[in-house]
Amino acid sequence: MNSSTIANSDPLRLITIPISHYCEKVRWALDLLKLPYIEEKHVPAFHRSATRKYGGSSVPVLASKSGNFTDSTEILHYLDTISSSDFRLYPTEPKLRREVEELEELFDTRLGVDIRNWAYFYRLDNRDTMRKAWCKGTPLLERVGFEIGFPLISAKVRQTYNITAESAALSLQGIREVFEIVNQRLADDRPYLAGDNLSAADLTFAALAAPVLQPPEHPVLVAKIDELPIDMVSVIRELQATVAGNHALRLYREQR
Template sequence: MKSPSRLITFRISHYCEKVRWALDRTGFPYVEECHLPPLHRLKTTPLGGSSVPVLVTEAQIFTDSGEILRHLDTMAPPHLKLYPDSPVLRQETEALEAQFNHQLGVLTRQWGYFYALENRGVMKKLWCEGVPTWEKLLFPVMFPFARYLVHSSYNVYYESAVAAYHRIQCIFKMVGDRLSDGRKYLVGDCFSAADLAFASLSAPGLVPPEYGGRFPELNQLPNEMVEQIQILRETVAGNYALRLYQEDRYGKCTAEVCQ
């Protein structure tokens, strides 16, 4: 038997959640290896990756979430494929996935970290989830440096968080408009990488209970952030993402639904 692949992550990361969801959905065997930022670089840099997720298989190393999903799709059974067979629908799926990767995921990370980084206790729980004991012990020393890196690398400041939330709302409106004709999924008649990418990368703004990583409880978050989460949850796009989590996150999809 082949050994399970290694998935190197931050447990909280929504990009890691995107890959984790795809792995769980397709039944691809893996072991998740969580690390404390920026100590993950000790693992990812030798493998050719700068950040997470990184998927290490016996044959190949993948350092990009889109690349990982396309690899998993080649091994998925027909009713669990993430990309349509139709060239037109596949192109549409990949375009939406790329938009969510490069825009939505960046914005929800920027907005979410602005609030979360102010609470050291919350960040300890989020960043230390599943990491080796020695990394947990280093959290008090690493946290100020890691927080500085997040602020500078992701441009996490009040003004940028306000702008990010506005742009998140614009993307949610675009998705809601797309769903306004009554369709169940973003592309075609079945769940695809576009749906998975939107649901997972919007998760910091919705805090779905079924999230495969770890989020704080709403009562641990600032009131302003909770109010903004509630606004997003009540949109058409927010309801759609929460439905996807409820219906598909843990393998409830059937051949009748996905064919």
């Protein structure tokens, strides 16, 4: 059975929290590879009943007849094997592939975490904002649960991720450090982070950086820049003006 047959006979189900930038990473990969899928959206806390039956706890989770995948990078590797497209997220050349995988790991473990914590510091207590971020397209009962349980859910998220003014400041420092790494890689007008083609490294950077860049093409972002707190706007404008920021925004314009 070839990859095209596998993809066509294997309905993919993507379990998400709508605003999650890790979910956006997988959503974008599925769209880019033109793989049909069903997205099942859930409110935080309520998502666990959906992910648990597929062996996961956090999102994203990808469920398929070939197995269930509970990590965004693991999912992208799997998608690369079933896509019938000539395009590949991971180069076949070993050295280039290692570069892509190392950058993806950097973005997953540092950039994604720091951006989540920084953004939540400013927005987590805003019920209207979090309703848009967490509830769009989710089941009615979960939306009702959000209204009833929002103070508890937001408090639990704050505790789980240790969201404080001090941790937000450290997260912002980490964001700037990763952006500088990307700035340096693109300093010679390289079109992509590794090699001459778009890869999982570029897609991961752009998707995870989206909350601090606010690309208009993003399918889920919930606020206009001028509606955000002034401290957030200042950082967004700063990072949009960088080489790295321009790279991610270009990818959203041209590839999303």
